[in-house]
Amino acid sequence: MKHACEKISHLASEQLDRKLSMSERFSMLLHFLMCAACRHHSQNILKLHRALLLQRQQNTDDLQLPDEKRKNIQESLQKHIK
């Protein structure tokens, strides 16, 4: 199939952002059986996606609103609401 790798790598990227249809998934998996390059590309962008997800979580997991900022917000709320 002409331009197969281009299409398949596009699907491999889209699968990280939307749910693929059954036939899209099937054509992608079928192509992966025959093409190591597309398989590697897909695995790598998935690794990158997961690594950044983990990083996002780990950067913010135990963050707390700093006391000083909390106080400012509280004062501003009192001013606007009363």
Add this chain to the structure above:
Amino acid sequence: MITEHEMNPEQWLVEHGDILYRFAMQRAQNSELAADLVQETLLSAWRSRHSFAGNSTVRTWLVGILKHKWIDYLRKEIRTRKQAELADGDPTAWFDTHSGKWNEQPASWHEDPASLCQNNQFMTVLKGCTNNLSAKQKLVFEMRELQGLDSDEICKACDISPTNLHVLLHRARLGLRSCLDKHWFGGQK
């Protein structure tokens, strides 16, 4: 029904302040801006308190408002940039025009996501690679993968179609994967 206690912004700050701040930090990655977003969220929740239907929790409702605030912020930011700066001139030919096959074969990466995300050097190299993308690719990639916005939110913020977004993300990932092949995973073939 909603009690007086539940409709008190100072109480919201006590109970949900940290969660909202964490959420805002994921997106804004700047503590001043994040705290401003929390404050605006609470004020705007207070102003629209009568529209709270009570079929979600207060926390979900507040997080929803914060999400909208962030999209509004991004829209304004994007509008102030020059259109030219956001033009997507990416002439990279990743695939052979005749065979449709890869011009350069992607290598296999052997490190797993958990170790990559702990590795500051990797993150620095990734940042360098991100800076090589076109401005528009970089923008949507960062919204998607660094801030964790979903496709709908990004389309709204950037005023682009889902198709357009997926093309930009695809090209961003092609660029990053290739750049990381060269500059990080280079020796691993």
